[in-house]
Amino acid sequence: MPGSLRGLICLSLASVAISGLTACGGDDGDADADAEAVSEATNGGRTGGTITTAYTSFPDYLDPALSYTQEGWQSMWTVYTPLLTYKHAEGAEGATVVPGLAEAMPDISHDGRVYKLRLREGLTYSDGTDVKASDFEHTIKRVLNLQSGGSSFYQSIEGAEKYIDDGRAGADISGIETSDETRDITITLTEPDERLPYILAMNFAAVVPGDTPFENQTKNPPPGVGPYKFDNVRINRGYDLVKVPAFDVPDQATGKLDTINVEVVKNRRRQTQDTIQNKIDYMHDPPAPDQLREVRARYTGTRYAEFVTNSTYYYFLNHDVAPFDNAEAREAVNIAIDKRSLARLFGGLLEPGCNFLPPGMKGYEKIEPCPWGDPTAAPDVAKARQLVESSGTAGQAVTVFGNDEPEPKALAEYLSDVLNDIGYKARPRIIEASVYPATIGNHKTRAQAGFANWFQDFPHPGNFMFLVDGDSIQPTNNQNFGNVNDPEINEILDAASRNADIEEVADDYARADRLTVEGAHVAAYGHRELTVFYSDRIDFENCTSWHPVYNLDLTQLCLK
Numbered sequence: 080m081p082g083s084l085r086g087l088i089c090l091s092l093a094s095v096a097i098s099g100l101t102a103c104g105g106d107d108g109d110a111d112a113d114a115e116a117v118s119e120a121t122n123g124g125r126t127g128g129t130i131t132t133a134y135t136s137f138p139d140y141l142d143p144a145l146s147y148t149q150e151g152w153q154s155m156w157t158v159y160t161p162l163l164t165y166k167h168a169e170g171a172e173g174a175t176v177v178p179g180l181a182e183a184m185p186d187i188s189h190d191g192r193v194y195k196l197r198l199r200e201g202l203t204y205s206d207g208t209d210v211k212a213s214d215f216e217h218t219i220k221r222v223l224n225l226q227s228g229g230s231s232f233y234q235s236i237e238g239a240e241k242y243i244d245d246g247r248a249g250a251d252i253s254g255i256e257t258s259d260e261t262r263d264i265t266i267t268l269t270e271p272d273e274r275l276p277y278i279l280a281m282n283f284a285a286v287v288p289g290d291t292p293f294e295n296q297t298k299n300p301p302p303g304v305g306p307y308k309f310d311n312v313r314i315n316r317g318y319d320l321v322k323v324p325a326f327d328v329p330d331q332a333t334g335k336l337d338t339i340n341v342e343v344v345k346n347r348r349r350q351t352q353d354t355i356q357n358k359i360d361y362m363h364d365p366p367a368p369d370q371l372r373e374v375r376a377r378y379t380g381t382r383y384a385e386f387v388t389n390s391t392y393y394y395f396l397n398h399d400v401a402p403f404d405n406a407e408a409r410e411a412v413n414i415a416i417d418k419r420s421l422a423r424l425f426g427g428l429l430e431p432g433c434n435f436l437p438p439g440m441k442g443y444e445k446i447e448p449c450p451w452g453d454p455t456a457a458p459d460v461a462k463a464r465q466l467v468e469s470s471g472t473a474g475q476a477v478t479v480f481g482n483d484e485p486e487p488k489a490l491a492e493y494l495s496d497v498l499n500d501i502g503y504k505a506r507p508r509i510i511e512a513s514v515y516p517a518t519i520g521n522h523k524t525r526a527q528a529g530f531a532n533w534f535q536d537f538p539h540p541g542n543f544m545f546l547v548d549g550d551s552i553q554p555t556n557n558q559n560f561g562n563v564n565d566p567e568i569n570e571i572l573d574a575a576s577r578n579a580d581i582e583e584v585a586d587d588y589a590r591a592d593r594l595t596v597e598g599a600h601v602a603a604y605g606h607r608e609l610t611v612f613y614s615d616r617i618d619f620e621n622c623t624s625w626h627p628v629y630n631l632d633l634t635q636l637c638l639k
Contacts, residue, residue: 125335125618125637125638125639126335126336126637127335127336127337127638128336128337128637128638129336129337129338129339129340130336130338130339130340130360130361130616130617130636130638131339131340131341131342131359131360132339132340132341132342132359132360132361132362132363133341133342133343133344133350133353133354133359133361133362133363134150134317134341134342134343134344134363134364135343135344135345135347135350135363135364135484135485135512136150136343136345136482136483136484136511136512136513137150137314137315137316137317137343137512137513138150138151138154138513139151139513139514139515139516139517140295140297141154141296141297141300141309141312141318142295142296142297142300142301143155143158143159143218143282143283143285143287143300143301143303144218144221144222144225144227144229144283144287145225145227145228145295145297145556146282147227147228147229147516147556147558148513148516149363149534149630150363152282152629153363153629153630153631153633154307154309154318154320154341154633155282155285156282156305156629156633157305157306157307157320157334157633157634158205158300158303158305158307158308158309158320159282159285159286159287159303159304159305160179160180160285160303160304160305160328160331161179161180161279161280161281161282161284161285161286162178162179162180162181162196162198162215162264162279162284162286163176163177163178163179163181163184163185163276163279163280164176164177164178164179164280164331165177165280165626165627165628165629166330167331167332167624167626167632167634167635168624168626169624169625169626169627170627171627173626173627173628174538174627174628176276176277176280177330178330179280179328179331180198180199180202180210180286180304180328181196181197181198181199181264182196182197182198182199182200183196183197184276185266185276185279190271191268191271191272191273191579192267192268192269192270192271193265193266193267193268194265194266194267194268194275194279195263195264195265195266196263196264196265196266197261197262197263197264198210198211198212198215198262198263198264199262199328199329200262202304202328203304203325204287204288204302204303204304205302205303205304205305205308205323205326206302207325208288208302210286210304211257211259211289212257212258212259212261212262212263212264213257213259213289214286214287214288214289215255215257215264215284215286216251216252216255216257217287217288217289217291218283218284218285218286218287219233219236219239219252219255219284220242220248220249220250220252220293221287221291221293222283222284223239223242223243223252224242224243224248224293225293225294225295225556226553226554226555226556227283227556228516228520228556228557228558229281229283230243230553230556231545231550231551231553231558232274232278232281232283232545233278233283233284235268235269235270235272235275236252236254236255236266236267236268236269237252237253237254237267237268237269238251238252238253238254238255239252239254241253248293253267254266254267254268254269255267270577271577271579272576272577273576273577273578273579273580273581274537274539274541274542274576277536277537277538277539277542278537280537281536281537285303285304286303286304287301287302287303288301288302297312297314298312298314299312300312304326304328305323305326306322306323306326306331306332306333306334306634307320307321307322307323307334307339307633307634308320308321308323309321315343315511315513316342316343317340317341317342317343318341319338319339319340319341320338320339320341320633321337321338322334322336322337322338332632332634332635333634334633334634335622335634335635335636335637336636336637336638339633339636342359344359345483347362347364347366347367347485348367348369348370350362350364350366350367351366351367351370351374351612352370354366354612354613354614355374357614357615357616358614359614360613360614360616360617361611361612361613361614361617361631361636362612364484365425365426365428365609365610365612366610366612367485368424368425368426368485369426371426371427371428374612378612381615381619382612382613382614382615382617382619383610383611383612383613384610384611384623385428385608385609385610386608386609386610386611386625386630387439387608388437388534388606388607388608388609388630389437389439389440389534389535389538389606390437390532390533390534390535390606390607391432391434391435391436391437391532391533391543391603391605391606392421392429392490392531392532392603392604392605392606392607393435393531393532393533393601393602393603393604394412394416394490394494394528394529394530394531394601394602394604395519395526395528395529395531395560395561395601396408396409396412396527396528396561396599396600396601396602397525397526397527397528397560397561397562398561398562398563398564398600399522399525399562400525400526400527401472401475401527402470402472402475402477402503402527403527403528403561405470405471405472406598406599407466407467407469407470407472408466408467408470408472409598409599409600409602410451410466410599411463411464411466411467411470411501412463412494412497412498412501412528412599412602413450413451413599413602414451414452414458414459414460414462414463414466415458415459415460415463415497415498415500415501416458416493416494416497416602416604417457417458417497418431418432418454418455418604418605419431419454419455419456419457420493421490421493421604421605422605424486424489424490424493425486425605425607428607428608428609428610429605429606429607429608430605430606430607430608431454431455431604431605432454432603432604432605432606433445433446433447433449433450433451433454433596433603434446434592434596434603435543435544435547435592435595435596435601435603436540436543436544436588436589436592437535437543437606438606440535440538440540440543441538441539441540441581441582441585441588442540442581442584442585442586442587442588442589442592443540443589443592444589444592444593446592446593446596449596450596450597451596451599454604454605460500460501463501464500464501464502467501467502467503468502472502472503473502473503474502474503474504475503475504476503476504476505476506477495477498477503477504477505477506477527477528478505478506478507478508478526478527478528479491479492479494479495479498479505479506479507479508479527479528479529480507480508480510480515480518480519480526480527480528480529480530481507481508481509481510481515481529481530482509482510482511482512482515482530483509483510483511483512484512487512487515487530488507488509490530491507491508491509491529491530492507494507494528494529494530495507498528508529516556517555517556519531519560520555520556520557520558520560521554521555521556521557522554522555522557526560529560531560531601532607533546534607534630535628536628537628538627538628539581540581540585540588540592541572541575541576541588544568544572544588544591544592544595545558545559545572546558546559546560546563547559547561547563547565547568547591547595547600547601548563548568548569548572549563549564549565549566549568549569550569550572550573552564561600561601563595563600563601565594565595565598565600567594568591568594568595568598568600571587571588571590571591571594572588572591574587575587575588575591609630611623611625611631615639616638616639617636617637617638617639618637618638618639621637622635622636622637623635623636
């Protein structure tokens with residue numbers, strides 16, 4: 080998923096989305112209540128209490144069929160449990176897919192096309208209604224019907240393409256058969272897809288009631304099955320995560336806090352200062368760059384920590400719109416950007432790189448030498464200018480898209496300056512962060528270039544490479560922002576996706592990565608570290624769990 084875009088780790092990876100909490104308020108109670116709370120705590124700390132968390136921007140959606148940003152996904156995992164999910168653990172153990180609402184891992188046919196699961200008995204949603212096996216088909220219909228950014232993951236299900244083409248929300252998906260009586264769910268694929276267990280563990284596939292409307296439910300999120308539920312949604316301002324006492328699914332965390340108040344605070348300097356002063360309990364984004372050194376020096380190991388993530392930061396270059404429908408124009412951009420300058424914009428929390436795949440991912444092979452120059456050296460701007468001239472695109476107007484969070488805004492402004500320097504007439508266009516993915520992912524926008532990033536959804540190289548797979552292109556909620564459609568890359572990825580052994584296809588993904596870079600299909604420039612910064616009310620030692628898929632595990636947060 081994008082950084083503020085989602086889109087989700089090496090087997091000790093960290094992905095998709097850190098969500099931050101910031102807190103105020105205390106937890107009142109007598110000594111007996113406090114003692115009882117301490118006795119109930121699972122890994123130290125205590126249960127109960129309320130914290131407040133701070134996001135720089137509101138999630139793109141609070142609807143599991145649509146949400147695809149870090150801000151959304153971290154909360155989604157606490158509210159909606161899919162049939163398969165991940166262990167609440169760190170490192171490689173946390174990257175393990177386990178049964179969620181399903182009784183067991185799926186029974187898979189010999190040809191790899193049929194998956195059989197059974198829903199656990201006695202499940203209820205947060206509103207008390209019963210969970211039915213048929214709700215799963217309705218869930219996938221919503222993902223496809225709403226043209227979710229995740230819809231391409233489920234199009235390998237038999238009948239999914241026909242369902243999309245027919246355009247009838249209530250129509251059947253032939254490849255999904257369910258029985259509410261036996262709780263059985265059978266999924267038939269058009270061809271084997273070894274990623275399916277990971278895909279079923281994505282938030283998109285988390286079941287919602289069968290009468291959930293086929294429209295964005297952010298204002299009133301549907302009930303889920305999870306340790307928390309959404310409450311008091313204030314669009315673009317915040318929402319609450321409230322504990323669901325009745326939640327009891329084997330091997331799934333129940334959550335320690337009673338309430339997590341999420342507030343949107345646009346100013347990161349204010350977030351940082353409020354966290355220092357214990358007005359906020361957890362900030363989702365890293366401290367403001369000019370405050371980072373102080374925070375590192377004073378709070379590392381007691382209230383602050385940094386974590387490596389499987390992520391890639393890059394500029395998308397739209398192959399369907401001039402001037403970047405021209406390969407030489409895209410090459411010029413790759414040559415002209417100074418990755419050292421871009422790293423400085425992150426206060427040192429970005430490692431310059433050349434690859435599209437991040438270093439912790441299977442299939443990563445460092446591209447050396449980088450065809451566009453050493454990522455740690457000065458760029459050859461003169462050569463970039465020559466390419467712009469020879470491409471015949473000099474003087475063309477370019478709008479560079481970015482969102483209104485500090486780094487993306489600065490990154491869009493930087494690229495605009497670079498493009499002006501090498502011969503274009505560029506200007507930045509800054510979009511509110513919560514609607515940014517949908518804006519640049521809509522073909523009608525015809526976004527020429529702009530900021531993009533990706534934090535993996537699941538520990539598989541295909542989850543990065545689908546961003547440059549021509550088969551993933553769709554008219555809205557498109558994640559292939561540059562409309563990359565290279566037949567050679569498409570063929571490699573298509574074949575690799577049918578092989579269940581990642582080790583066997585790692586070289587294929589490495590080849591696709593190299594072709595992506597050498598074809599200047601994107602302008603990748605680095606991989607991100609993220610942070611946790613708490614108030615001194617949070618039990619840092621016992622209640623910080625860095626999950627390889629969801630980054631900070633909100634269910635493990637607790638007060639001292």
